[in-house]
Amino acid sequence: MDVRNVLENSGLAGNEVNVYLTLLDLGSALAGDITKHSGVNRTNVYDALERLIEKGLVTYVIESNRKCFEAADPRRIIYYIEEQKSELEKKKNNIANILNELDGRRKLNSSPQEATIYKGKKGLKNVLEEVLRLKKEMLLYGTEGKLRNLVGEYYAEKWHLLRKKMKIHMRVITNERRRGEKISTPDREYKFQRHLYEIPATTWIFGDKVAITVWSDQPITTLIRSKEVANSYRAFFEILWKAAKP
16 A cells, blocks of 8 residues: 555645655654655745644654654544544534525526536536435436446445435436346336447436536536426437337
């Protein structure tokens, strides 16, 4: 496991990682020694040290009027992450408390029809969470498997569990070649089309929204909010559904 990547993914900036690892190696050191061994310039070393001290990952003592720095116990990183989680939970609760007000303002300023373009995994998750928020039947046409590959097995399973709990029914039309992989359940029905090509795109219809995802190295999802557009896509889906085979 790459230690540097793990630390950066835990919320430390690049220079902070360099300084922290250098201090672990040196035991304790003056800023000049850290600069020499870390490859980080002196100004950035001081900035990194200040941030690491704030995070509780570095301590110091003053000897002969000079600060001597030392890395805190590495287990402190876990405590730091727990503190971050606690802060994020507080922020989440604060936002939840004002959601009604925010929604009210959005409705006042929103047009009857709009389109939003999302890029990558985070954008796709926004759309999936919108499905859960609306609690309407979801119709899907095209490739479903790539969705799971992008957002990850854990997220996909968790999302489907929430969807089932919220009783959001799902109907999917996909390629005949996928028949052996897809089994219908009470909450998720599959039908298959022999002539449905493996196009690199998926169309989802739910509530007054239509989402079209084009699969690539950096998937792009266009989310359209329009009752008329959604109804048109839904009518087209029903035609395909009748023609497809279970």
